[in-house]
Amino acid sequence: MTTTDQLISKENLLKHWQGHRFLTRRVIEAFPEKDFFEFSIGGMRPFSALTSELLSIAVPALKSIAENNTQPYTEEGFIFKTKEEYLKKWDEATEEINSYWAQIPEEDFNNVFNLFNQYEFPIINNIFYFIDNEIHHRGQGYVYLRALNIEPPFFWERW
Amino acid sequence: MTTTDQLISKENLLKHWQGHRFLTRRVIEAFPEKDFFEFSIGGMRPFSALTSELLSIAVPALKSIAENNTQPYTEEGFIFKTKEEYLKKWDEATEEINSYWAQIPEEDFNNVFNLFNQYEFPIINNIFYFIDNEIHHRGQGYVYLRALNIEPPFFWERW
Numbered sequence: 001m002t003t004t005d006q007l008i009s010k011e012n013l014l015k016h017w018q019g020h021r022f023l024t025r026r027v028i029e030a031f032p033e034k035d036f037f038e039f040s041i042g043g044m045r046p047f048s049a050l051t052s053e054l055l056s057i058a059v060p061a062l063k064s065i066a067e068n069n070t071q072p073y074t075e076e077g078f079i080f081k082t083k084e085e086y087l088k089k090w091d092e093a094t095e096e097i098n099s100y101w102a103q104i105p106e107e108d109f110n111n112v113f114n115l116f117n118q119y120e121f122p123i124i125n126n127i128f129y130f131i132d133n134e135i136h137h138r139g140q141g142y143v144y145l146r147a148l149n150i151e152p153p154f155f156w157e158r159w
Numbered sequence: 160m161t162t163t164d165q166l167i168s169k170e171n172l173l174k175h176w177q178g179h180r181f182l183t184r185r186v187i188e189a190f191p192e193k194d195f196f197e198f199s200i201g202g203m204r205p206f207s208a209l210t211s212e213l214l215s216i217a218v219p220a221l222k223s224i225a226e227n228n229t230q231p232y233t234e235e236g237f238i239f240k241t242k243e244e245y246l247k248k249w250d251e252a253t254e255e256i257n258s259y260w261a262q263i264p265e266e267d268f269n270n271v272f273n274l275f276n277q278y279e280f281p282i283i284n285n286i287f288y289f290i291d292n293e294i295h296h297r298g299q300g301y302v303y304l305r306a307l308n309i310e311p312p313f314f315w316e317r318w
Binding site: 005106110129135138142144146147 | 164165167168169171172175200201202265269287288292294295296297298299301303304305308314315
């Protein structure tokens with residue numbers, strides 16, 4: 001099967017996700033240091049906690065899929081005290097995602113996988129969940145920024 | 160090419176989108192009538208206006224792709240005065256999306272299309288944009304609901 005036969009190719013799906021991750025990085029950057037850790041609306045988590053969640057999913061999930069293990073979900077190792085540390089981890093994750101992505105064969109994407117020993121779905125569904133969950137929480141971050149009177153980056157600027 | 164060769168099949172991508180649309184419908188339902196039209200944070204649009212945008216994209220965009228026209232974007236015909244009218248239009252759109260989706264051949268999804276005479280991208284990228292834009296704005300709606308002290312539906316419940 002050639003790439004052009006695909007509705008979306010494995011390569012383009014990675015590009016799509018990394019484009020979203022680039023935008024999320026800009027949203028992290030847009031927060032004032034204090035508000036990144038403290039600002040919230042309606043009892044929701046501050047954007048730092050949402051970022052910890054996104055980091056706790058992306059690389060650990062892909063690693064589990066690539067290595068066929070069912071390690072449980074944990075945010076251990078993904079909670080930091082400064083924006084700078086979050087951004088550094090974000091950039092490390094960018095590289096690791098590329099690397100684990102390359103290790104998952106295209107023909108495996110429709111295989112059912114028990115992610116985090118909890119979410120038993122086809123790999124492709126799990127991957128869409130990572131992306132959608134990121135868009136969802138980032139949308140939350142947009143409202144936080146607007147409420148702080150800060151102009152968020154354009155939603156369609158992914159590079 | 161068989162469905163199982165696809166990273167994601169045309170059929171499953173539609174199911175994915177309609178699952179998101181089902182969730183968005185539940186978010187619309189969760190708003191009190193008045194707040195659906197009036198509540199906002201940080202100068203952003205109320206959820207009714209976001210719903211008008213989503214309706215103005217989904218069916219008109221798919222219709223344009225299916226019929227190969229480049230009609231400009233307009234919200235005319237998608238602005239209503241009651242939640243009930245929005246929900247009725249939403250349900251009509253659900254059926255129309257299914258119908259136009261069926262008219263777009265799978266092999267066309269990677270063709271470049273000048274959507275709304277403005278967004279010249281492969282059809283698949285435009286479709287991901289519709290879905291992502293809906294998730295993004297719905298995430299905004301979740302914050303509105305939380306700020307109104309209303310529990311939003313679970314993000315992962317799509318049916």
